[in-house]
Amino acid sequence: MSLNNAGAQEGSSTTEPASPNASRSVTRRRWLGYLGIAAVFVWTIAVGAGVGRIWKYKNTPGAATAAPATWPGSALISPPGQTTLVMFVHPRCPCSRASLTELSQIMEREQGRTAAWVMFLRPVGTTENWERTPTWKAAQGLPGVAVLTDATGAEAARFGVSTSGHVVLYDAKGHLLFSGGITGSRGHVGDNSGQQSVVSLLEGRPAEQTGHPVYGCGFHDQNPPPDLESAADATDRLHYAAECPAPGE
Amino acid sequence: MQQTDSTMQQNVQRRANELCAARLDEVHRSTDRVFLWLLLAQWAFAIVLALWLSPYAWEGKSRAIHLHVQIAVFFGGLINALPIALIFLRPGWSGTRYSIGVVQMLWAAVLIHLTGGRIETHFHVFGSLAFLAFYRDWRTLPRHTIVSTWN
Numbered sequence: 001m002s003l004n005n006a007g008a009q010e011g012s013s014t015t016e017p018a019s020p021n022a023s024r025s026v027t028r029r030r031w032l033g034y035l036g037i038a039a040v041f042v043w044t045i046a047v048g049a050g051v052g053r054i055w056k057y058k059n060t061p062g063a064a065t066a067a068p069a070t071w072p073g074s075a076l077i078s079p080p081g082q083t084t085l086v087m088f089v090h091p092r093c094p095c096s097r098a099s100l101t102e103l104s105q106i107m108e109r110e111q112g113r114t115a116a117w118v119m120f121l122r123p124v125g126t127t128e129n130w131e132r133t134p135t136w137k138a139a140q141g142l143p144g145v146a147v148l149t150d151a152t153g154a155e156a157a158r159f160g161v162s163t164s165g166h167v168v169l170y171d172a173k174g175h176l177l178f179s180g181g182i183t184g185s186r187g188h189v190g191d192n193s194g195q196q197s198v199v200s201l202l203e204g205r206p207a208e209q210t211g212h213p214v215y216g217c218g219f220h221d222q223n224p225p226p227d228l229e230s231a232a233d234a235t236d237r238l239h240y241a242a243e244c245p246a247p248g249e
Numbered sequence: 250m251q252q253t254d255s256t257m258q259q260n261v262q263r264r265a266n267e268l269c270a271a272r273l274d275e276v277h278r279s280t281d282r283v284f285l286w287l288l289l290a291q292w293a294f295a296i297v298l299a300l301w302l303s304p305y306a307w308e309g310k311s312r313a314i315h316l317h318v319q320i321a322v323f324f325g326g327l328i329n330a331l332p333i334a335l336i337f338l339r340p341g342w343s344g345t346r347y348s349i350g351v352v353q354m355l356w357a358a359v360l361i362h363l364t365g366g367r368i369e370t371h372f373h374v375f376g377s378l379a380f381l382a383f384y385r386d387w388r389t390l391p392r393h394t395i396v397s398t399w400n
Contacts, residue, residue: 039331040331043327043330043331046327047327047328047355050320050323050324050327050328051355051358054316054320054324054359054362057316058362090307092305092307092312093306093307094302094303094305094306094315094317095303095365097365098365098366123309123310125310126310164307187303187365187366188365188366189365189366189367190366217306217307217308218307218308218309219308219309220308220309221308221309221310221311
């Protein structure tokens, strides 16, 4: 290496412009950086949308329906001579496990003060014992609760119920005290105004509210609900689960 | 002589810092690998949980795949995508462990939701804190705490 070249090379370490490869590399890295930032932004938006979807699902109740203001005369549960609570449950609804847990907490406090029934829907066209699921077994284990099968959905229709987990509470004279759900959101156990209202009413205190959204599966699919007249004439419309004694016996 | 001692001290300090940084980088990378398996295990667990607890939603006698299964499969995959990509592309980087901290809290929210708000599932939050402490980086915790509070 000549002295001239060496000098030129020494000078080139401070003044020679970057090679085309180096500048391409810098540009590529810059664009990769922008792409990374864009990817994180898109990911954040997508996650936010997912969280919003979960939140919406959790807090969307079933169809709002109204229970009769007085005890439906044709019901096959004995007319109430004491405060009576009836919960309607779809046997395969995952959200209703939480409703039964809340009912269990109510009955631990109020057992003896109220007659309590859990009515399991067996839709028309399903097999015998279709409703005998783990949820059914869980209901059988609740203190002071009798478990029944609503074999055609007629009982649910009488009480104006169309969503699993719906609770109706009537006083000894057959007047409606409460109609609604006892969970705060879908499938979630925890303090909520529906459950607190039921407890207040059972203890003879005024309730915060007399209704609450019901979070659960629907009782009706594509088929329309059963007609009340024909259901009342049906001979096989209600089966009593002999394993559980009636409340008060 | 004094200049030599001072220079030697500076060299020792510089070398100590280099060794510490290298060791810390090693800790960050190995913890990233631990979280890679943990994130995948949580995803698999969520899918199994959803299929076991709530496979179908019902309307009368009609059924459809429950939203919980879709959340476990698709949303679980989505929230894992960013941290797993960073673990492979930028192991040991601070952004990787911060994203892992945030995603751990999202997983806590998903698992709490899938189990219907069970108290036991809430302890996932505290377990995650213990794992995040492996990074020995205090800046991981505030992000984790903010997302947890928002949840």
